[in-house]
Amino acid sequence: MFTKYFSLALLIFFSLALNAQQVTTVVTNSGIDDALVIDATGQLFGVRYQGSAISRWVPFEASTTVFSDGFNTPNGMAFGNDGTLYMADNEGNKIYKIDTEGNATIFVDDFNNPSGLIFELDSDTLIATSYTGNRIAKIAPNGEWFPWSTGDQLNGPVGLCYDDEGRLYTGNFNNRKIIRLGDNGEQTLIGQAPGNSNQWLGFIAYAKGYIYGTLFTQHEIYRMDLDGNGTIILGSTAGTVDGDASTAKFNGPNGIVATPSQDTLFVSDYNTRALRMITGLEDGTTSASTALAASLHWSLSPNPATDTSTLRFELQKSSSVSIQVFDQQGQLLLQVLDRQNLLAGPHQVHIPMAKLPKGSYTIQLSVDGGRPVSRGLVKQ
Numbered sequence: 001m002f003t004k005y006f007s008l009a010l011l012i013f014f015s016l017a018l019n020a021q022q023v024t025t026v027v028t029n030s031g032i033d034d035a036l037v038i039d040a041t042g043q044l045f046g047v048r049y050q051g052s053a054i055s056r057w058v059p060f061e062a063s064t065t066v067f068s069d070g071f072n073t074p075n076g077m078a079f080g081n082d083g084t085l086y087m088a089d090n091e092g093n094k095i096y097k098i099d100t101e102g103n104a105t106i107f108v109d110d111f112n113n114p115s116g117l118i119f120e121l122d123s124d125t126l127i128a129t130s131y132t133g134n135r136i137a138k139i140a141p142n143g144e145w146f147p148w149s150t151g152d153q154l155n156g157p158v159g160l161c162y163d164d165e166g167r168l169y170t171g172n173f174n175n176r177k178i179i180r181l182g183d184n185g186e187q188t189l190i191g192q193a194p195g196n197s198n199q200w201l202g203f204i205a206y207a208k209g210y211i212y213g214t215l216f217t218q219h220e221i222y223r224m225d226l227d228g229n230g231t232i233i234l235g236s237t238a239g240t241v242d243g244d245a246s247t248a249k250f251n252g253p254n255g256i257v258a259t260p261s262q263d264t265l266f267v268s269d270y271n272t273r274a275l276r277m278i279t280g281l282e283d284g285t286t287s288a289s290t291a292l293a294a295s296l297h298w299s300l301s302p303n304p305a306t307d308t309s310t311l312r313f314e315l316q317k318s319s320s321v322s323i324q325v326f327d328q329q330g331q332l333l334l335q336v337l338d339r340q341n342l343l344a345g346p347h348q349v350h351i352p353m354a355k356l357p358k359g360s361y362t363i364q365l366s367v368d369g370g371r372p373v374s375r376g377l378v379k380q
Contacts, residue, residue, distance in 0.1 A: 026060060084099060
């Protein structure tokens with residue numbers, strides 16, 4: 001339930017955006033460079049990883065105020081049902097609980113590099129990612145914890161979010177993979193954002209059928225549907241420029257959170273500590289990429305594969321098509337098609353996997369030189 005100020009301001013911005021994705025800087029020097037979370041009243045809380053404080057922002061005031069201070073490297077956050085804020089102190093190896101007055105006490109001590117936090121649905125059990133431990137733990141209300149999901153696909157897990165069906169996802173900072181987690185911690189690769197081994201995925205958030213992620217070193221916002229079709233929707237080179245998809249720029253986007261209405265995203269710029277807002281998520285100006293993924297009717301099977309997987313898609317018109325295979329470090333391994341002209345209609349392209357080692361790969365498909373759509377493929 002937002003405050004009346006939050007609702008009024010959003011209404012104004014929605015009217016201006018006219019259902020087109022629009023980026024607006026709401027606080028220029030917020031003191032926030034990392035994780036974001038919104039409380040039950042619509043107030044936004046953010047941390048400064050290269051600092052020691054948690055700041056609070058009341059929409060749409062001109063500045064933030066320090067809510068709690070004295071931490072090592074504050075990182076992911078989550079609110080409990082009673083309004084208590086929980087915060088992962090990454091290099092401090094602790095998880096804190098912070099009351100409504102900003103008073104902090106240690107909730108879990110000696111937890112290896114906690115990064116992201118989220119509460120189990122309809123429960124007081126806290127879920128925490130361990131960045132260097134490559135694991136996800138569940139933590140009881142008394143602070144006792146146990147490893148719940150470990151190894152396999154996890155490589156620097158940080159962000160956590162739920163979809164509308166209550167399914168849990170995590171994002172790997174190191175290799176930009178987005179993974180769905182089952183009831184018993186089993187891991188299913190959904191997809192992987194584009195990039196190389198020196199390019200990272202910050203946090204993730206869910207809104208209206210998509211998982212959004214911050215591509216920290218690429219200064220871009222990535223969007224993936226729940227079938228693994230993904231594309232860059234905002235950003236290019238480093239900058240702090242407001243506007244639509246044709247002009248907007250970010251500078252180390254890192255924290256990201258969706259409002260409960262799922263109409264708006266807030267993003268923290270790590271390099272400038274600017275707090276940014278993205279509106280018009282339903283009918284964005286870059287929806288052409290999403291429309292492309294839908295119009296292609298594309299599928300990849302079998303997946304997992306052993307020797308060959310077949311990529312099936314449909315072109316609405318004669319087009320130049322490129323298909324590439326990348327490893328989890330973002331290195332190009334196979335150029336299956338290179339700007340090959342194909343006629344309108346259905347197509348099948350075989351992806352040769354026999355000579356590749358077992359592991360996870362990303363298949364990228366681009367049409368007429370546009371931004372690619374991507375999907376994860378596992379080699380058994």
